[in-house]
Amino acid sequence: MGFGNVSERRSAPPQVGVSVVILALGPAQSADQSARNLGQGNPVGNVSADDTASATGRPQLWLPLVKRVRQPFLGSWALPGGHLRSDRSLEQSAFEALESTTALHPRYLEQLYTFGDPDRSHGGLPMVSIVYWALVEQSEAAGFEDGDNVRWFPENGLPTLAFDHRTIIEYALERLRSKIEYSDVATRLLGPTFTLRQLHDVYEAIAGQTIDLANFRRKMLASGDLEDTGTKRREGRQRPAAVYRYAPKDSAVENASHHVGVTELFAARHDHKRIAESPTHHDAEHRDALSALIPSAHE
Amino acid sequence: MGFGNVSERRSAPPQVGVSVVILALGPAQSADQSARNLGQGNPVGNVSADDTASATGRPQLWLPLVKRVRQPFLGSWALPGGHLRSDRSLEQSAFEALESTTALHPRYLEQLYTFGDPDRSHGGLPMVSIVYWALVEQSEAAGFEDGDNVRWFPENGLPTLAFDHRTIIEYALERLRSKIEYSDVATRLLGPTFTLRQLHDVYEAIAGQTIDLANFRRKMLASGDLEDTGTKRREGRQRPAAVYRYAPKDSAVENASHHVGVTELFAARHDHKRIAESPTHHDAEHRDALSALIPSAHE
């Protein structure tokens, strides 16, 4: 493939693209399905321990991928993305890449990392990829209808991916696992209301480990960020559970950057950490629908 | 300045640059000096000798800036940086930008964020800036010698900065404050060996709050990542303190991704969080001196 000789490629500025890792909760996958999809991809991080998760019907992360229509990696699955236009912000570009892939509305959008090593192009032009990750609301099977070149895959059953997209997805999952510990991202994967059991299952699914339900319940209720809607919801055929809504108290005045105990210093806490991944745009004067998805809007 | 018409600029790919926020410990600044600097953005250079440093005791963060030699923002201070070449990795580019600014050796290098909003160019060409942040070893005054177009500024006495570089620096400081809670970045600001008092002062300086010395000592020693060198060092003229070296046990085999209690899930811990900011290059086969600075190298 002739993309010019070495010196030309060295002097030319790299291409800039924006890609998105889109994550949503989906049904648990049975063991054999998982085995089929796993193929030879050999998933890395995922803890061996609990295949019981699928048995219990615990939800699972799914993500949409698109089939490449050109070389290199023609026919391989890849992250949704597109070129960066000079008149678009990075968030807008990521949002557009997301919209063109799934009809679902993102409830969270955050920059993940920028990949730009020269050897990641694998025969293509040198490419800098600014990668975002997004959370979309749980879609009951309906949202998982696959388009022509779009297909949803379970997180532990990914196909062979183009470029370094496998690494990127693993990194996005790490970020999600990390961020669920101190932010409200878990609620972004559910609908506007949910039961504590649902929230608990999401935490367990993403963390990949069991979490004591009693302590989880106590902690969530004690956080003051959950509001009882007063209604009840029945998941199975047992006793209905109380339905909650995520409604952070904020209070905005009191917790600006006051005395943060040493506890906070060693054990990260909500407010302190939320800004860790995205800059605070102090000078932003207008918040539109897009910026409401971006974590900096919470500060 | 004719950069072409709107449609040309819209269709053209944006420029890609790599900038670095370089941080180092330096002497503390007295109150009036900092007030003076904050006032009209007039730097001190190295006027403030170490008398105030030893007086107030607690060290402070300093960072080098370069004076712009072209429009826009000609004459303003800005972050060190340069254009991204297609044959350089992002880390290499950041490292080169760092090297061209200060003779100090970085002990830490991590991608911070990528800024690419169209309105940040302020009359220049649209520019995507991939920003890294670096920690260099404490330099006793000697390292703070200013070059022609390079000058060190204390973190709380920054001049007026070009573009959105002020925001970027604030974000880097947030990242540092956040990361000091669960990683070893504090040791990167000190030399290879240090007393617990020194380490404690760094934590207090960055966190901006007092930390109980007894608990700090207990926690640090209990972490198992500090190794007693056996030697003693005297800071003032009192009893000498034990000198430690950062030497993580790692053990690599045992702590891969085992049972992480719910404690870890809500209160972030070392190993779990360390990967939160930078991807793990599972396929990297060769680690050179540069990659030893990158957090992923610790995984």
Place this chain on the structure above:
DNA sequence: CCAAAAGTGTTGGCGGTACACCCATGA
């Protein structure tokens, strides 16, 4: 030259909070 003072290094204890683990009750 010696003793007390001064200043920091180092260790221990007490109390409160948060979490792991376990149990009880009721729908």
Place this chain on the structure above:
DNA sequence: TCATGGGTGTACCGCCAACACTTTTGG
């Protein structure tokens, strides 16, 4: 079977205090 609440033991941390070691200072 699951929702909801409670209970106990342990580990960590904020806070306070005591002791150990080295130098300075006043006789």
